[in-house]
Amino acid sequence: MADLAARGETPEVLFWVGCAGSFDDRYKRVTRDFVRILDHVGISYAVLGMEETCTGDPAKRAGNEFLFQMQAMTNIATLDGYGIKTIVTACPHCFNTIKNEYPALGGNYEVIHHSTFLQNLINEGKVKVQGGGAFKGKRITFHDSCYLGRANNIYEAPREVLAALDADLVEMKRSRANGLCCGAGGAQMWKEPEPGSKDINVERAEEAIGTGATIIASACPFCMTMMSDGVKSQNKEDSVQVFDIAELIAQAEGLNG
């Protein structure tokens, strides 16, 4: 972004990569695939690169309002400094925080989650998944992220993106508003679960595997980690894979070869 600004250019959208998208090895692949899609459709975009810092979501959910607001105000200063108006992100937590919680602190942007963004690209015909190709007839189930679904009422966008793949979409019993959490939200990602009888991600992975799907699609970095671990705990990692919706689109478009 700094380079663009130095050239006096403003991008159409700012891609907010997020900490998981920047540091988590698995989710870095999603970041790259999403960027490939952006390049493919020729949208002008920028990333903050090293100027990006945590939105503060995990701090806020863990109760550390002070740290959250520090992070938020730092980010708002950066974003406003570049005159950013539109932000797209592949993380529902970043999406929710910037969209819903930054305005109270003075940060007002149009924030789009990549599921909605991809849905628009498909609807506009900019991404044309040719006859499904690799995914035709494959059984895919979508796991709702709490921060996309219940938190922001986005249930259809990721499903419409998957529908473009011409695959065999199956729903878990608990889906959409009744979807079961993967277990990572509320800063659980960074701590051990409290004592209990089972891990939440195992419960959810069992349900997903129970649909007979060979691909579990998600749209959140933490869901991805939790579902992958859950699948592993059932020793099913050879037959059931977890992919982000952006990866599936990139694959179908032959972008990540």
Add this chain to the structure above:
Amino acid sequence: MIHTIAFLLVAILGIGLFVWQIRKITRNINLGRDKDISGNVSERINAVLLVAFGQQKMFKRPWPAFLHLFVYVGFLVINIEVLEIFIDGIFGTHRAFGVLGPAYDVLMAVNEVLGALVVVACIIFLVRRNVTKVPRLTRGPEMRAWPKMDANVILVTEIVLMFALFAFNIADQKIAQLNSTELPGTFPVTASMVNLFGSDLSSLALIAGIGWWVHIIGILAFMNYLPSSKHFHIIMAFPNVYYTKLEPKGQFSNVESITHEIKAMLDPSYVVPPAPEGAQPQKFGAQDVEDLSWKQLMDSYTCTECGRCTSVCPANLTGKLLSPRKIVMDTRDRMEEKGESPLIFSPAHYKEESERVKATEERTLLRGYVTPEELWACTTCNACVESCPVNIDQLSTIMDMRRYLVLEESAAPAALNTMFNNIENNGAPWAFSPSDRFNWANDLYTVSKN
């Protein structure tokens, strides 16, 4: 005359007692912090129509929803009859609404059919609670003796009230038959039972009288029982849904005092707006009921103890201690301990402790009722909020207590403190160097972008 005086005495006593209790409850709710919840009137009224009147969220589970609908509509319609009872009681009339003619026929018919359905529904509900023991209604550390008894008391009372109504109608019809007078109304349920109580006029009059009195005293007693019971939701559901949070569920409240503090820190010229006159310096987050907002306290009076929230809570489903219903019920218990108890209720009912939840002796909501272990198990997934038929925001109460633990006591689990440190030092919740943030682009097309 004596009848009228007796009725007036009973009615005034019953209503007066109820008003007295409502005032206590209002004072209890006002223990909470001020919170401005206003505006969006049409959206709010819409929510009341859909969720409270329309029972929208009940229909996620159609089978209990239909049964509940009978009891609910029965309650609404039977209220019209209560009005008639009042008029008859005060003016010594008999079935005063009979002048409505055919409309009264319909009203009485609907009334009786609903009455019968209420009895059926209540019996099924009793079975679900006591015989088949539906887990969400019976299990969990919060489902102690009092809440269990409370539910049964209500169901049995409703059945008794309906039978009193039927007895009154049967005797009344037989009396009219014997006197060859015209009785207004049609009675599809009891018409075939007119001979049930024989044909002795004086004992029939007695039965009709008892039926009438049991019904009205029963209703007044029931009304006064409400404030001690989960059944208070039949009143509280309406205001509580009206004051529903309209923002997206993912939007957590902003702590404004912290905003001022940080702005002042970043910009020394920033002037913190003065606190309103006489305002107490507030704690960060919630340790006790007075640190919660009045809406969160109102939530706790609205809870139907149905357990829908707990039955969808991922933490509870996987054996963690957390139960969102318990958080709401604990808030009510603590509020009544700290504030005032209504007529029957006393938090002492709750003093039996469950084996796993070991609260300390501290007399605050946090630790005295709710343990940190419960709070830290929450994934903030909003499943509880989504499931609640009366739009309670369990999560906001959990979050406010978490805030207290972190901001006032620095009592977060060690792993979370590490996460906080990482964010502070590296700008990411993991211990990665900020200079590596852009590395994902290194091998994008083997040439880096931008």
